Amino acid sequence: MATTAIRTPAYGAEYPGEHGGLYSWLATVDHKRIGILYLYTALGFFIFGGLEAVVIRAQLGAPNQHLVSAEFYNQLFTMHGTTMIFLAIMPLSSAFFNFLIPLQIGARDVAFPRLNAFSYWVYLFGGLFITLPIFFAVAPNGGWFGYAPLTTKAYSPGLNIDFWVIGLQILGVSSLAAAFNFLTTIINLRAPGMTLMRMPMFTWMAFVVQVLLVLAFPVITIALVFLLFDRFFGTNFYNTVSAGADPLLWQHLFWIFGHPEVYILVLPAFGLVSEVIPVYSRKPLFGYPVMVYSGILIAVLGFGVWAHHMFAVGMGPIADTFFGLTTMLIAIPTGVKIFNWIATMAQGAVRYTTAMLFGVSLVGLFTIGGISGIMHSSPPADLQQTDTYFIVAHFHYVLFGGSIMGIFAGIYHYFPKITGRMLDEKLGKWHFWLMFIAMNLTFFPMHFSGMLGMPRRIYTYDAGQGWDLYNAMSTIGAMIFPIAMLFFIYNFFKSRRSGEIAGSNPWGAGTLEWSIPSPPPEYNFAKIPTVTTRYPLWEGKEPDHESARINAQEGKTPHELGIIIPYSTMKPLLVAAGLIIMFCGLIWSHVLLAVGAGTLILSLYSWLLSPLEPEHS
Amino acid sequence: MATSVAHTSAPTHHHYTTLGLDSRKVAIWAFIGSECMLFVSLISTYLIYKGRSVIGPFPHESWTDPSTGQVLKPILNIPVTSASTFVLLMSSLFMVLALAAVQNKELPKRTRGERILGNSKLWLFMTALAGTIFLSFQAFEFTSFVHEGLSIRRNLFGSTFFTLTGFHGAHVTAGVLWLVTLLAIDYRRGLGSRDSLLVDICALYWHFVDVVWIVIFTLVYLLR
Numbered sequence: 030m031a032t033t034a035i036r037t038p039a040y041g042a043e044y045p046g047e048h049g050g051l052y053s054w055l056a057t058v059d060h061k062r063i064g065i066l067y068l069y070t071a072l073g074f075f076i077f078g079g080l081e082a083v084v085i086r087a088q089l090g091a092p093n094q095h096l097v098s099a100e101f102y103n104q105l106f107t108m109h110g111t112t113m114i115f116l117a118i119m120p121l122s123s124a125f126f127n128f129l130i131p132l133q134i135g136a137r138d139v140a141f142p143r144l145n146a147f148s149y150w151v152y153l154f155g156g157l158f159i160t161l162p163i164f165f166a167v168a169p170n171g172g173w174f175g176y177a178p179l180t181t182k183a184y185s186p187g188l189n190i191d192f193w194v195i196g197l198q199i200l201g202v203s204s205l206a207a208a209f210n211f212l213t214t215i216i217n218l219r220a221p222g223m224t225l226m227r228m229p230m231f232t233w234m235a236f237v238v239q240v241l242l243v244l245a246f247p248v249i250t251i252a253l254v255f256l257l258f259d260r261f262f263g264t265n266f267y268n269t270v271s272a273g274a275d276p277l278l279w280q281h282l283f284w285i286f287g288h289p290e291v292y293i294l295v296l297p298a299f300g301l302v303s304e305v306i307p308v309y310s311r312k313p314l315f316g317y318p319v320m321v322y323s324g325i326l327i328a329v330l331g332f333g334v335w336a337h338h339m340f341a342v343g344m345g346p347i348a349d350t351f352f353g354l355t356t357m358l359i360a361i362p363t364g365v366k367i368f369n370w371i372a373t374m375a376q377g378a379v380r381y382t383t384a385m386l387f388g389v390s391l392v393g394l395f396t397i398g399g400i401s402g403i404m405h406s407s408p409p410a411d412l413q414q415t416d417t418y419f420i421v422a423h424f425h426y427v428l429f430g431g432s433i434m435g436i437f438a439g440i441y442h443y444f445p446k447i448t449g450r451m452l453d454e455k456l457g458k459w460h461f462w463l464m465f466i467a468m469n470l471t472f473f474p475m476h477f478s479g480m481l482g483m484p485r486r487i488y489t490y491d492a493g494q495g496w497d498l499y500n501a502m503s504t505i506g507a508m509i510f511p512i513a514m515l516f517f518i519y520n521f522f523k524s525r526r527s528g529e530i531a532g533s534n535p536w537g538a539g540t541l542e543w544s545i546p547s548p549p550p551e552y553n554f555a556k557i558p559t560v561t562t563r564y565p566l567w568e569g570k571e572p573d574h575e576s577a578r579i580n581a582q583e584g585k586t587p588h589e590l591g592i593i594i595p596y597s598t599m600k601p602l603l604v605a606a607g608l609i610i611m612f613c614g615l616i617w618s619h620v621l622l623a624v625g626a627g628t629l630i631l632s633l634y635s636w637l638l639s640p641l642e643p644e645h646s
Numbered sequence: 647m648a649t650s651v652a653h654t655s656a657p658t659h660h661h662y663t664t665l666g667l668d669s670r671k672v673a674i675w676a677f678i679g680s681e682c683m684l685f686v687s688l689i690s691t692y693l694i695y696k697g698r699s700v701i702g703p704f705p706h707e708s709w710t711d712p713s714t715g716q717v718l719k720p721i722l723n724i725p726v727t728s729a730s731t732f733v734l735l736m737s738s739l740f741m742v743l744a745l746a747a748v749q750n751k752e753l754p755k756r757t758r759g760e761r762i763l764g765n766s767k768l769w770l771f772m773t774a775l776a777g778t779i780f781l782s783f784q785a786f787e788f789t790s791f792v793h794e795g796l797s798i799r800r801n802l803f804g805s806t807f808f809t810l811t812g813f814h815g816a817h818v819t820a821g822v823l824w825l826v827t828l829l830a831i832d833y834r835r836g837l838g839s840r841d842s843l844l845v846d847i848c849a850l851y852w853h854f855v856d857v858v859w860i861v862i863f864t865l866v867y868l869l870r
Contacts, residue, residue: 140669205680213673219664243676247684254809255691264798264805266691272802273700282687557662634827 056597058142059551063149064127065447068440070153071120076514077160078112081105083507086471090504092492102488103170104189108163110173111193114294115200116156118428121436122297123152126211126235128447132542133229135220135560137553140213142595143636144206150605151203158609159196162189169193172486174287175256177267177279182260188616194257195612201246201253202608208242211235220541222560226321229540229563230314233321234300237328238293244332245289252282261615277342284335292331294428295395296324298435299366302388305438306370308538309385310377313564316369323362330359340408341415349408356406360399367396382536383457387438390465394430398423401476416486419479425472437464437517444521445535449547450528456520463513470506474499533581539564546583552592555579595642603632674847678854681817685858688813689865692806699801703794706870721796723787724867730783731863734818737776738856744769745849749842766845767832773852774825777818784815807866814862817855824848 057063085105088096097105127145131138139145162168170189171180175197180190215236219228228236255266256279265272267279307314314320336344336352344352370392379385401423405411414420437460444452478499483490490496534543544566545554556579562568587594607629614622663669702709703718710717747766755761762768788808798808828848831837837845 140673209673209676209680212676213669217663217665217667217669217672221662223664243680244683247680248687251684251687251691258798258805258809262798264809265802266805266809271700272805273698274802275694275698278691278694282691 055602056599058146058595058597060127060131060139060145061549063145064124066149067120067124067127071117071124074112074116074156078109078117079510081109083511085109086504086507088488089500092490092497094489099488101166104163104168106486107169107172111159111169114173118294118432120152123207125297125301125439129542130211130214130232130235132549132553133232133540134215134218134223135541135554135558136214136218139210140218141210143598143601144210147601147605148203148207150602151199151608154605154609155196155199155203158199159192162192174283177256178269178276180256181267191260191616194253194260195615198253199609199612201250204242205246208239212239212243220557220560227560227563230303230320231300234296234324237324238296241289241293241328245286248282249286252279280339284338288335289331292327295431298391298432301439302391302435305384305388305442306373308536309380309382310374312373312377315372317563319365320369323365326362327359330355334359337406340411353406353408357403360403363399367392383454383461384438384441386461387434387441391431391434391438394426394434398426398430414479416484417479418475418483418485421485422472422475422479429468445531446542446547448525449531450524451531451535452524452528453520456516460513460516460520463509463516467506467509467513471503474502539567541565544577545580551594552587555582555585555590593642600632600636604629604636607632668843670843670847674850681854688810692810692866695802695806699803701801703796705803718795721791721794722867727867730780731859733776734780734856734859737773738853740769740773740776741849741852744773745845748837748845749839751838766837767829770825770829770832774822774829777822781815781818810862814858821852821855
């Protein structure tokens, strides 16, 4: 488990338990270690969700196949979507939020280190809660969007949807706690001189994403509470049969959350690519202020487009026109970003490292997904495309071509900072090209099968409808992904053990996180720097030579430097465990409910009444 | 325990922050922003379903059961809820006095009036008491509604009404627990001006919950 491959970060002897081993990971409150926990866990779920997709594609590879039953197929596509969105992409972004935000703004940790640990443990337990049922064939089976009234007790009587409702509720707690934490960190813990308009673009996009999380997650929380009450207490929120409930209530509430969620998934990747492209082009990001404003505009408009997911329900011409127009408007700030990345590369000294290849592929692939998005922003066109594989092609181009490609760009770029060693470039390029080919071979043909009328979520189909060839292509593409991932996994573990030593700034990057040793010491910055420019390491007029010299030193303990480090504690883990036990009690027994609530309250009080760190001496 | 409580509130001046504010104060505002969306979702759903219940009882109109001929009167008791609303609004005043008492703990108190105004234990207690009275009114209201035939399963009004006001009640309950915890700390070691942030963030939460009630009272009880 130890990722302290090169050199254990220096911990003072007065902080017992911080010397490594399992306890040090269970009790850690260090944002970098929590980031690493997020990275491993989310990659694990990413691989699991990918394997679910491989089974889906195997089932659809040829007409009239019966590899899995229709019922299990429902569980597979539901869990593939749920896993990739809530357990893979969001927490992979969280891994970078954790690791990078404090380093990029010149802080020693996040604002609330223990709350940060709590977010991780809730995510891990919630992820297991919603994932494990698939091994007993009782996984959620109502789609990742869980449309009510289909998901009410009358139509989905089994435990499947119970796991989904409660699981998402748990994951919402994790996301919200993390969002308050990062929002506060970015607002309040910036180093002197780190004004908002000097913040690295990744931190800016992270900031926008936290605002989206804070405002969008309460809406899904309430939609889920209604569903939970309907299922467990017999309320009528989605009871369209006897109580006169509105069948569109769920859809509106879900998509008011669900569309901002799309930007929650993609903006962190945009931020990562905005770090990657300038470094390998040896040029500052083109049009920095406009990149900031376009990110904010995407977030604002993102709250006004939700009903474009609902054109097929018949909202009437005025609503359709409004939501069609707002959706088209979002193309403007997004297009601005695409052009600014291209302008950053133009006439730059471009180096095609693996990170850069992933970054550039995002620019191209996201553009394809963006353009098909504009196609179904038009209600009449959407009526033809909705619920077909055309939509599946569209959102895989934006979420795989956008988010996942951006996240891998980030992994290749930041691996040296996280571990102190370089990833192997040759294996990395194998990984990139295999993934790029697999991605296009899988998802591009879906545009055609969708246009030919193949509906989403069907578990098999008859031959002779013109879909066979495209499905076979998609399936072959999907089988290449595991091979690509094997290259990545081998590279990851081999490089972590024996990769080339990275040094503090292997890529010649310009932002603060590259001014400190790799991996960073526990306290990040021996001396908090004073920031005067957007790229302090590039612009050469760094007045803060003294802090730069101090920060480059390796092997100093916090004690030697007089830096106070928060105590390690397992209390956040206990609170998270109490929360999960309480929710499990809702399904299995009221005793469990009481035990969980008791654990939650006692450990929460114990946490709040114990000090974060030793008294300042 | 007593020493650990002392640690909690140790002033955090040695931590540099961009705004010069304690991070907990920034976080509570972010939390309140999020809570706004939570209540907006609940209140919107209530308003969307207003007047769409298939069977009674209804909030403002009477309803005759077609099968039994029994007449169910309008269920909301506005005078009683006005009283509980008044109590909750008073609690915000007590909360202001509690915060002022903690902030001015070290100032000399000359007159009897100054001593009463400076008694943080009294005002924390009064705030928690007013919150508890409000919750008792709500418990009375809920049980009497159930007796009159309105359960959470009965109709759309029952489902939305109990969920909305129940969520608000849960927030008041959490606030009362918070206030009682502060009161316990005050008894154990005394809250001084250096602890005012602890009371300040609780007060922000408490006032927010009060404001939400003003909206609920207007839209659910007063608006026909």
